Structure formats: C-alpha cells, structure tokens
Amino acid sequence: MKSSVNSALFRELPSVDDVLRTPAVAGLATSQGAASVTDAARAVLGRLRDEVGSGRLNQSSLRLALDGVGEAIKEHLGKTLAHSLRPVINATGVILHTNLGRAPLAEAALAHIHETAGQFSNLEFEIEAGTRGRRDVHVDRLFRKLVGDAAASVSTIVVNNNAAAVLLALNTLAEGGEVVVSRGELVEIGGSFRIPDVMAKSGAILREVGTTNRTRVSDYEKAITDRTRLLLRVHRSNFEITGFTEQASTAELVTVAHQHALPLMEDLGSGALVDLQDFGVTGEPSVLDSLRAGVDVVTYSGDKLLGGPQAGLISGRADLVTRMRTNALFRALRVDKLTYAALEGTLLAYVKRDHDSIPALKMMGLTKEEIGKRAESLAAQVRSPKRKIEVIEGESVIGGGAAPSSVLPTRLLALSCEGLSADELAARLRASDPPIVARVEEGRVLLDLRTVFGSQDPLIAAALSRIAP
Ligand SMILES: *Cc1c(COP(=O)(O)O)cnc(C)c1O
Numbered sequence: 001m002k003s004s005v006n007s008a009l010f011r012e013l014p015s016v017d018d019v020l021r022t023p024a025v026a027g028l029a030t031s032q033g034a035a036s037v038t039d040a041a042r043a044v045l046g047r048l049r050d051e052v053g054s055g056r057l058n059q060s061s062l063r064l065a066l067d068g069v070g071e072a073i074k075e076h077l078g079k080t081l082a083h084s085l086r087p088v089i090n091a092t093g094v095i096l097h098t099n100l101g102r103a104p105l106a107e108a109a110l111a112h113i114h115e116t117a118g119q120f121s122n123l124e125f126e127i128e129a130g131t132r133g134r135r136d137v138h139v140d141r142l143f144r145k146l147v148g149d150a151a152a153s154v155s156t157i158v159v160n161n162n163a164a165a166v167l168l169a170l171n172t173l174a175e176g177g178e179v180v181v182s183r184g185e186l187v188e189i190g191g192s193f194r195i196p197d198v199m200a201k202s203g204a205i206l207r208e209v210g211t212t213n214r215t216r217v218s219d220y221e222k223a224i225t226d227r228t229r230l231l232l233r234v235h236r237s238n239f240e241i242t243g244f245t246e247q248a249s250t251a252e253l254v255t256v257a258h259q260h261a262l263p264l265m266e267d268l269g270s271g272a273l274v275d276l277q278d279f280g281v282t283g284e285p286s287v288l289d290s291l292r293a294g295v296d297v298v299t300y301s302g303d304k305l306l307g308g309p310q311a312g313l314i315s316g317r318a319d320l321v322t323r324m325r326t327n328a329l330f331r332a333l334r335v336d337k338l339t340y341a342a343l344e345g346t347l348l349a350y351v352k353r354d355h356d357s358i359p360a361l362k363m364m365g366l367t368k369e370e371i372g373k374r375a376e377s378l379a380a381q382v383r384s385p386k387r388k389i390e391v392i393e394g395e396s397v398i399g400g401g402a403a404p405s406s407v408l409p410t411r412l413l414a415l416s417c418e419g420l421s422a423d424e425l426a427a428r429l430r431a432s433d434p435p436i437v438a439r440v441e442e443g444r445v446l447l448d449l450r451t452v453f454g455s456q457d458p459l460i461a462a463a464l465s466r467i468a469p
Helices: 002-012 016-021 023-032 034-053 059-067 069-080 107-117 137-147 162-174 195-202 217-223 250-259 287-292 318-325 328-333 337-351 359-365 368-382 422-431 454-467
Strands: 094-096 154-159 178-182 205-209 228-234 264-269 297-301 312-317 387-399 407-417 439-441 444-448
Touching: 002 034, 002 059, 016 023, 016 034, 023 034, 023 069, 034 059, 034 069, 059 069, 094 359, 107 337, 137 154, 137 287, 137 312, 137 337, 154 162, 154 318, 154 328, 154 337, 162 178, 162 195, 162 228, 162 264, 162 297, 162 312, 162 318, 162 328, 178 195, 178 217, 195 205, 205 217, 217 250, 228 250, 250 264, 264 287, 287 297, 287 312, 312 318, 368 387, 368 407, 368 454, 387 444, 407 422, 422 439, 422 444, 422 454
Parallel strands: 094 387, 178 205, 178 228, 228 264, 264 297
Antiparallel strands: 154 312, 297 312, 387 407, 407 444, 439 444
C-alpha cells in the first residue's frame, strides 16, 4: 500500500531539466553559473526524493514543497556560493585575537592593496632604470625613516610571519653552530611555535643557560665557546615569571655579545613601533628601543602590535640582513604584493604619526569612559523586562603575545536573558549576521565594545533585540 502511494508521489517529482527550465531558476544561471544552479537543483530534488521515500510527505505537503523549489535552490546557492571567510564582530575585548585574524588593517592599507593589486606594479622593478629591482625596498625605506639617525645602517626584510623570520635568522646566523638562550625564554606560542623546535629546524644547536626563573649575564658568558654563533633573547609573549627572578638586561647582553664579536638577536614577537607606556602598558620594549639599545637583529610580527598584515619582519645590522636575503630559504618564505601594499600603507601611517588610523592602536587608546558611554547607550536601546543588561567594570586584553599581564581597564555590557542560558545566548549572537563573538563568564554574556568598531554598535543592538525577546 505504502509503496504504491510513494510511487504516485515519486511521479510528481519533476526532473532536474524541468526545474532548470522554470523561469525563476533559469534566471539564476546567468548570475550564479549554470553548473552551480544544476548542482543546487539536483541537491534540492534529491532531498525531496528522500523525504518522499521515507514517507514524510503526503500529496499536499509535496505540492507545497514543489512550489518552493525555486526558493530552496536560491537558498542552497546562497549557502554554497557564500564566502567561507567572512567578517565577524569581535566583542571579546581581545584586540589581537589570533582566531579572529589579529590586527584589522588601516583604511590606507586597504586602499593601497586595492590600488596596486588589481594591476601590475613595480613590486620588483626599478622604474627609472627599467631594470629588475628588489621587493624589500618598499618597506625598508619607511623603516629607515622610523628608526631615524640612531640606526642609519639598519635594514629590514619581510617574510611570511614571525615564525618564518626566526627560522630564517637562526638558519642564516647559526646553522651548524650554537645559539645561547636562557631557560626562562624557551617559549611556546599558540601551540605551534616552540623555540626549541624552530631552532632544531634551523640547523642551529640550542645551548640552554640559567634556570627557569633566574638567568644572569654570567650564565651567557660561561656558555660562550668557539662553537657559539649567536646570543638569543626571546620575548615572553604569553606568560610571566614572577617571584624570585632575575633576567640579564638587554644592555648587559649587548655588551657580552659584542665583547665576543657575536651578534645578539631578539625575538620580540609583538613588535610595537610606538611607546606602549602612552597606553599604560609597561615592560613591552618597542622595536626601536631594542635597536637603539644595540641589539643586532630583531624579529617581530606584522599583525600584532604593529597593526598590519600577517608578516614577519627582520630589522637589524645591514650586513647580517643581507646574508639573510641571500639565503635560499628567503625565497621560500617571501611575501606577496598584497602584504607589501598593506605594510607600506601601515608604515606610512607611522611615518605621518597618524596612529589613530591604525585600528589596533586606536582600540588600545580608547578610555573606559568612552567605552562606557557607548555601552550605556547600547544598553538603553535594548533593555527589556526579560533582557537584563548592565554596564560593569572589566578588563580588555591586548592579546597576540603582547604584554601578557597588561590589561586595559574597560566597561563591559553584561547580559542575561530569561529562559536562555549564557551559552545559548552566546551561540545566538554567533548565529547572527554578521556573527558576534562575545565572552561568557559566571553565567553572563560579556560584550566589550573596545574591540567593536563604533559603526557596529547598531548591529549589536539590532541583533540583541532580535535574538533575545
Ligand atoms: C607571536 C610570536 C611569534 C610567532 O609569530 P607569528 O607571526 O605568529 O608567526 C614568535 N615569537 C614570539 C615571541 C611571539 O610573540
């Protein structure tokens, strides 16, 4: 009995070709491509066939579903042809959130990508001479301006990320020889970057000195032999050692290295180009501080405190950087014109002292009063009997391996909703378009507007009104 009902229903299902010929669907092929429309029609009809087969549809519900086939195909196309990489609203208060793409780019950087990447450019071309040029000049010249006279002989090259910068520098300066590092600086960053592992890949031999909590300059001195090629300092990006501690100062390391005619390299990680004390953040040396102190080579990321694209920058003594540039590894790790365009746009903002145009720096500079005002105004728009929303004191985090213990005072929106758990509420925020990513703490959803662009406040208000009645 059932199977004969089913076969009657099956006969009502149109063929893929029938569906493609209907005007609503035929029109889609022009904008979305015939092949993807055919795939979508196949998928939608396949789903209906399964539903008929499992007895979930009767004649009237099948006819209803068939009326909606055009819409279902559109929806299917919308899902399959949508970008996978898409914007989200970062309400976590973590400015440099690796999972959320670290630093958002400055307008000037975006404009420069737009202007140069869709056309040919002089990426590696000397326009005047009409000869082959070098891609690193675009960044090197700006960096020289930033460093000023203090380091006229400083060169800068760019590779794919800071992990690559450390690998290239170690391989160039110390392959087959020893690198002296403090046991307190053998860090792991983000689970996949471990100093001992990168050292091993570079072909250099790790020579650990001191202890986890205390390393004196004499520990470095005692470890230096004729096999030593380099002294390395690594920024403790994501942790701190407190209590009974001692660390050789940069000045002491510079002296020891140079007494032994060895270079000193510093993996700074975050690579700030401004003085972070202006933001109330202490103990985070800037790139320029390290170079001026006499460090020979520094490595740092482009998308952490610098506020630019993913990149690894190596700045330092011109003779050492030249050796890195001629290393075959450099060719494997080099970056694309998009990265150069973004870096040039970002570095120009530094040269012009236009720090506010760099979103990460702008966000760092917001006061809790400014953030609190926006939070109060947002709260007033969405408060309802079932939706409890308060503005409370809290802390934002710089993130991205910068200043692990330095937090910025902020004001948070603390949200709870009758009949919804905090996790459910957070999931609904993530399901909105654009997705809103928040923190959940102590049974409440916390939104930090420090990392939310002002223009996105209304989107948060609208999402809250919609998802939590
Ligand atoms: C972040 C960081 C790295 C890795 O940099 P990526 O640009 O993510 O490759 C390496 N060293 C230190 C000290 C860091 O903070």
